[in-house]
Amino acid sequence: MPGYEAERDRLREHLGIEWIQNGLAKSGWTPKKPIRHSSDLNCDFSHPEKCQWKNMADENQLDSRVIFFQFLDFYLFEKIDYTEFPVLRVGPGPSKIQQGDKMIFVGDKKREEQHAIFYSSPINCQNSTGNLTFTYWVYNSARVEVILLEDDGRGGYKMIFDDPSEEKPYVDCGTIQLNTECHAEIPPRDKPFRIGIRAYEISNTDGSFVMIDNILYSASLCKVGIDVGDTFKSNALETGASGKHIDTAAELKCDNFDSKCRWRSGGDAMVMWRRSSSALPSPLLLNATGTTVGPRGGYAVLYVEQGTQKKSLDILRSDPITCQSLTENEFTFRFWEFGQIELEACAVDLMLKDIECVPIPRGSSPANVKLTFRKATKNFMIIIRVSSLNSDFDNMVIVDDISYRATLCTDALSVFDIGDSFVSTPMLSLLLSRNVHTAQDLSCDFSKRASACLWGMLNQDEDSSDIASNTWTVGHGPLNDEKLYSLTGISEIPEGEFGLAKFETGGSAVLLSEVVRCALDNVHVQFKLWTTGTAKIKVCLVEESSPSLLDCQDASSGDVVVDLPRIRRPFRVAFSAEAEDQGMVLIDDIIVTGQICPPTAAKQFSSKTFRPTADIPDPNVCRLLSCDFHLGHACLYESSQVSNSAMHGVANRKLNAFLTRSKRVFILESPQFRLNTVARLHFDYRLQGDANLFICNDSGTKELESCFKVEGREGNDYIELLASDTKVYIISRLSETGKSGSLEVSKIVFTDTSDQTIC
Secondary structure, rough: OOOOHHHHHHHHHHOOEEEOOOOOOOOOOOOOOOOOOHHOOEEOOHHHHHOEEEEEEEEEOOOOOOOEEEOOOOOEEEEEOOOOOOOOOOEEEEOOOOOOOOEEEEEEEEEEEEEEEEEEEOEEEEEOOEEEEEEEEEEOOOOEEEEEEEEOOOOOOEOOOOOOOOOOOOEEEEOOOOOOOOEEEEEOOOOOOOEEEEEOOOOOOOOOEEEEEEEEEEOOOOOOOOOOOOOOOOOOOOOOOOOOOOOOHHHOOEEEOOOOOEEEEOOOEEEEOOOOOOOOOOOHHHHHHOOOOOOOOOOEEEEEOOOOOOOHHOOEEEEEEEEEOOOOEEEEEEEEEEEEEEEEEEEEOOOOEEEEEEEEOOOOOOOOOOOOOOOOOOOEEEEEEEEEOOOOEEEEEEEEEEEEEEEOOOOOOOOOOOOOOEEEOOOOOOOOOOOOOOOHHOOEEOOHHHHOEEEEEOOOOOOOOOOOOOOEEEEEEEOOHHHHHHHHHHOOOOOOOOEEEEOOOOOOEEEEOEEOOOOEEEEEEEEEEEEOOOOOEEEEEOOOOOOOEEEEEEEEEEEEEEEEOOOOEEEEEEEEEOOOOOOEEEEEEEEEEEEOOOOOOOOOOOOHHHHHOOOOOOHHHHHHHOOOOOOOOOOOOEOOOOEEEOOOOEOOOHHHHHEEOOOEEEEEOOOOOOOOOEEEEEHHHEEEEEEEEEEEEEEEOOOOOEEEEEOOOOEEEEEEEEOOOOEEEEEEEEOOOOEEEEEEEEEEEEEEEOEOOOO
């Protein structure tokens, strides 16, 4: 603005206002889109980019009635100090303005008549008389008025002047009283129009100007939107959905759209799904569905303004489903449609490409709509989206009460379905009247089929009233953690082997400890527990001489800790599992701590019911050491890994090991055992090439206590086991100058000293 620097200096000096360069370059004014609420035209210029007003600077935009005027623009100014406006020269607005307030200004020092028009976004129609007010100041005979504009049909606008059928606005912009606002009463109109604020008679060589601030418009507009009520509010849709796959179909249940909901906005859209909990007006619901039944609590809402294209709309999508079986599934939800809009539900892949879509029948609203997806099985999501709409009107859709029922691939099909690799085998530990020296001796992780555990079951032929029973076994995995979680709600799974009580038709099973002489202080039994179906478990105490269960405590799935009372007489600890119908109990990592009474030197505390015959070897050791290789593995025997050692294979019920110059030795190691008397371990073998065979054993005090060489090349032989022995080794190695050889073992049998089998 060359030549106006001095004028801006005078404005700064006498009025305390400063020009904001490009202050009105951006605005919220729209050429065609009507305002939705009268308050949309309110503007105090604190955020001019949101004001739905702009300058009309091109004289060609108006009719010939005003074409002879010189057009000016309004500019944005800001109050920068506390200088008061001169009351007698500048008014009628207030003389005291807060520092930082903004207003628009137009003025000049030319003799020619000039004017400026600041005009609004379009108003579709107005039902009743509207009111427009604004604060203004004029100087040196400049004046201001309110005009109405309408389209002239040629891309421009015309002022409403001469049509006798048009009621003119009543305008009162008096300049006599101080602090007077300009007030215009705008008559009802059923045609689109705009409001203009016109500054004119700016034609004084000493300078004249008009300033405008605080534009307010209040009117009842024709309905351009859906009447959702004055109290309706909505917020961004923020839920607990994170894109992580679901573990169960029930996780897709959503009836409040809160942090527990696994549904979310699709994102990357101009019109987004939002959340609301506002009650909707009964007339709105009645017109849409024929009932006044509305959504309850939080719900998802998509409001689509007129002129919005379908491609700009958001989708409502679930978290991913990794895999579901081809059995029946059911997707249900409730919806409300307002306007001319239709929905569809689709199963889409993770790239949002359609797998299958089902249209939503609008006639079923507001009842639950039920759908089935027949093609989607792996890595897919469910979405709800708009399939069609009439963009000439506002539309709205609401979704609530979503649920999904399906059998996921990770869901257990029965109370016994915890994985394809799950098997159970007999428990090797027996009640043998073994001494319990410390509480830690009762700890058990069920490894090697619980062979080292001081726990067992009653003999099946024992007569008892309270301790009936099925059988405790040892379970093996690996287990399917997702299926186990679906049955138990516990995310942790047993590691390795674990105790198992399985009930096909109900019943009970009791696992007993060896006899403990007494419990002194702070004796605790800890273990991990999982239950399925109707199965449950109690931890009980059992008197040494009686099978009756005493002092039982119920246990729930998870990490369990049971405190034992002080007991001055011998007792056993019992895990009593039972079920009314089908179910399983899994226990693992039994840990017993605290102080107990050690056994006396003279004898160990035991019940006559459980005392084995002294000269019969332990049948438990028989189960540990006997093996006929019919299952395709070496039972509980393992290959020891030492330098230059060979591996073994099992085929046709035979164990084979091949020795070479680089693999000169093979060692087959038994599990650890405890004997109560002398026994024998028989084995069938065959040697070829330069291989030799040795049998060795560990005692309780020394590794490889003794070894002997098997002199034959083929046949049956045995080793005498003493009560002090704890482990056996079958060792084959090449001779000093040997090049190759092999060992074949076909059967290992545990017997007493009379060669009678014990198992």
